[in-house]
Amino acid sequence: MGTAVSIEVADDLPASVLGELIADVCRWLHEVDARFSTYKPESEVMRLRRGEITAADASEDLRHVLNACADLWRDTDGYFDAYAGGPLDPSGYVKGWSVEVASARLAAAGSTNHYINAGGDIRMRGHHPDGGPWRVGIRHPWEPDKLSWVLAVSDGAVATSGTYERGDHIINPRTGRPAQGLRSVTVVGPDLSLADAYATAALAMGEPGLSWLSKLATDGYDSAVVTDDGRAFSSANLPAAV
Amino acid sequence: MRRSTAAAVGTLTGAALIVGVRLSVQPPAAPAAAPPSTSLVDNPAPEATSKKPGGTAGGAGKKTTEPGKNKSGLKDGTFKGKGANNQYGTVQVTVKIEDGKITAVDATYPTLGNSATINPVAVPKLKQETLQSQSAKVAAVSGATYTSASYRESLQAALDSAKA
Numbered sequence: 345m346g347t348a349v350s351i352e353v354a355d356d357l358p359a360s361v362l363g364e365l366i367a368d369v370c371r372w373l374h375e376v377d378a379r380f381s382t383y384k385p386e387s388e389v390m391r392l393r394r395g396e397i398t399a400a401d402a403s404e405d406l407r408h409v410l411n412a413c414a415d416l417w418r419d420t421d422g423y424f425d426a427y428a429g430g431p432l433d434p435s436g437y438v439k440g441w442s443v444e445v446a447s448a449r450l451a452a453a454g455s456t457n458h459y460i461n462a463g464g465d466i467r468m469r470g471h472h473p474d475g476g477p478w479r480v481g482i483r484h485p486w487e488p489d490k491l492s493w494v495l496a497v498s499d500g501a502v503a504t505s506g507t508y509e510r511g512d513h514i515i516n517p518r519t520g521r522p523a524q525g526l527r528s529v530t531v532v533g534p535d536l537s538l539a540d541a542y543a544t545a546a547l548a549m550g551e552p553g554l555s556w557l558s559k560l561a562t563d564g565y566d567s568a569v570v571t572d573d574g575r576a577f578s579s580a581n582l583p584a585a586v
Numbered sequence: 587m588r589r590s591t592a593a594a595v596g597t598l599t600g601a602a603l604i605v606g607v608r609l610s611v612q613p614p615a616a617p618a619a620a621p622p623s624t625s626l627v628d629n630p631a632p633e634a635t636s637k638k639p640g641g642t643a644g645g646a647g648k649k650t651t652e653p654g655k656n657k658s659g660l661k662d663g664t665f666k667g668k669g670a671n672n673q674y675g676t677v678q679v680t681v682k683i684e685d686g687k688i689t690a691v692d693a694t695y696p697t698l699g700n701s702a703t704i705n706p707v708a709v710p711k712l713k714q715e716t717l718q719s720q721s722a723k724v725a726a727v728s729g730a731t732y733t734s735a736s737y738r739e740s741l742q743a744a745l746d747s748a749k750a
Contacts, residue, residue, distance in 0.1 A: 348737035348742075350726065350742055459725065463731040463737075464742075466726055468726075479722075479725050479726075480725065481726070481728070481741070483729030484719055487719055488740065489721070490721060491719075491724065491727070491741075492719065492720075493718065494722045503728065506729065508730055509729065509730040528729075528730065555709075555712075557712060558709055558711050558712050569712065575717070576716060577712035578715060579710075580713065585722075
């Protein structure tokens with residue numbers, strides 16, 4: 345599994361405090377992994393799969409995740425589906441949610457300027473060490489060392505779903521086959537768990553995802569999309585850096 | 587109007603005996619009958635002309651070049667009724683007559699920008715733009731989830747090691 349997590353804390357705090365803040369984030373992410381990993385046979389998700397526990401008996405965090413996945417299944421017209429691969433797998437939601445919570449914990453502990461990047465999904469707060477907003481590049485869908493867009497965000501989340509890293513891993517639940525039509529979908533908005541799920545759902549939809557994404561703008565979720573044939577689209581208020 | 591016209595089509599095409607039917611080309615009874623606010627193109631004067639079809643703005647109505655009178659008393663041609671306004675827009679009926687028989691009836695409800703009651707709220711679409719390929723200075727990179735292995739080759743890793 346092994347998602348790489350990058351954390352930058354830009355607050356003017358003593359080194360020992362910064363160290364403790366980052367250690368707390370790591371502890372939280374390990375706790376999430378132990379509870380939700382589908383690669384760990386004794387995780388709570390796997391025990392739920394095997395019927396050793398019921399959803400009603402599950403931990404508060406697991407119950408929250410199950411409810412959120414149900415809401416997202418409805419809100420994405422079934423394209424975000426924790427059961428898409430057969431057995432329950434809430435990883436698509438957990439990834440963004442765990443970082444969203446980690447950022448909230450950092451803020452509660454006194455860090456108002458930081459970003460956390462977990463495998464390409466980013467939650468940021470406040471400003472960069474240089475004083476301005478966090479500048480985030482969206483990885484070009486064909487050229488790994490280039491960027492397609494550069495965004496400037498102070499408080500918010502950026503999530504990208506794409507077919508160029510892990511191949512055909514996103515299934516279109518209608519066809520049961522790998523998603524086609526869109527190569528990269530980036531969603532920018534207030535909550536990383538939602539941005540992540542929306543990006544995944546839109547990618548699964550294929551080209552119809554373009555019009556679905558445009559409706560999210562009124563809820564504060566902007567997007568940047570590249571199709572399989574190289575066309576680029578973005579919402580009017582995408583926070584592009586100038 | 588539409589239903590009764592369809593019934594008339596059935597009768598006319600199936601029947602051996604064609605009764606002279608006065609075809610009154612009227613739009614359907616609209617809930618809020620009002621004089622049409624749009625001036626319609628090419629309001630029918632079902633008279634013989636030898637004009638070629640075309641030359642009419644707005645598409646559907648074309649006059650045929652074959653005007654003659656038929657046994658049914660119906661003149662050949664394509665006839666548009668006057669538009670009638672209701673709360674959904676302007677309703678217009680077009681009837682096509684060939685060889686004295688009604689061969690096509692169409693009622694159209696053009697979508698108007700101000701028909702907000704049944705048209706969905708206009709949602710701005712994503713705008714197409716040129717796909718850029720740039721190397722800008724950034725603090726972080728958002729991309730599709732990378733494995734630990736591909737992370738090592740990634741831009742994010744380069745950024746992280748530069749800061750270390």
